[in-house]
Amino acid sequence: MRNAGNDWNALHFRxxxxxxxxxxxxxxxxxxxxxxxxFINGEYWGxxxxxxxxxxxxxxxxxGVNPDSLDLLQYNGLVMDGNVYDFYQFATFVLNNNLDDTxxxxxxxxxxxxxxxxxxxxxxxxxxxxxxxxxxxxxxxEQKNGAxxxxxxxQPE
Numbered sequence: 001m002r003n004a005g006n007d008w009n010a011l012h013f014r015x016x017x018x019x020x021x022x023x024x025x026x027x028x029x030x031x032x033x034x035x036x037x038x039f040i041n042g043e044y045w046g047x048x049x050x051x052x053x054x055x056x057x058x059x060x061x062x063x064g065v066n067p068d069s070l071d072l073l074q075y076n077g078l079v080m081d082g083n084v085y086d087f088y089q090f091a092t093f094v095l096n097n098n099l100d101d102t103x104x105x106x107x108x109x110x111x112x113x114x115x116x117x118x119x120x121x122x123x124x125x126x127x128x129x130x131x132x133x134x135x136x137x138x139x140x141x142e143q144k145n146g147a148x149x150x151x152x153x154x155q156p157e
Contacts, residue, residue, distance in 0.1 A: 001036070004048045026119040028153040029062060054138050055153055056081040067141045075137030082143060090149065113148040120151035 014115035031052040038045040052058055071082030077091075090111045098103040109115075124132045138152040 001038070002051050003046075026123060026153075027113070027116045028119045028123060029059075029150065030153045031058075050076060059140055063142075069143045070140055071143060072138065072140040075135060080138070086141065086143075087139075087149065110146070111148060113150045116148075116150045123153055 013035060026112055031054065034050040036050050038048045056067040056070055056072055059065060059070055059072065063070075067081075069082075071084065071086060072080040073082075073084060074080060074086055078085050090108075093104075093107060093111070097107075099105050099108060130134070138151065139149050141147045141149045
């Protein structure tokens with residue numbers, strides 16, 4: 001259950017609307033949403049959001065992968081599940097090679113789901129997610145040869 005993140009004192013559903021819009025129109029993983037009223041000991045606490053939790057079980061459920069055979073990372077490379085080794089190799093390649101070179105860009109495309117990344121960047125920018133790039137970034141890959149890194153649409157918590 002979430003309090004609507006950075007939207008807690010305004011609409012209470014901006015985050016959910018963005019996810020609903022992206023659900024069928026983008027190549028982005030998004031969280032399901034159900035609004036609810038919260039009462040604690042009979043006292044009204046307000047409108048909250050029941051949301052799917054972004055974790056290895058979410059990825060397994062939505063992509064049919066083994067939850068114990070994936071890497072799930074946060075914006076700074078902090079490991080939520082799995083490990084960071086493949087991502088460090090990928091990041092090192094990007095930082096040390098000229099991506100204007102077609103061969104180098106092809107290597108990046110073999111590591112990163114480009115369509116997913118474009119959708120992710122557009123949605124986060126368009127939705128004016130002020131708590132993004134330095135926070136609330138999640139990305140994952142299955143631990144197998146040829147698996148690509150994918151970003152998860154993630155609005156403020």
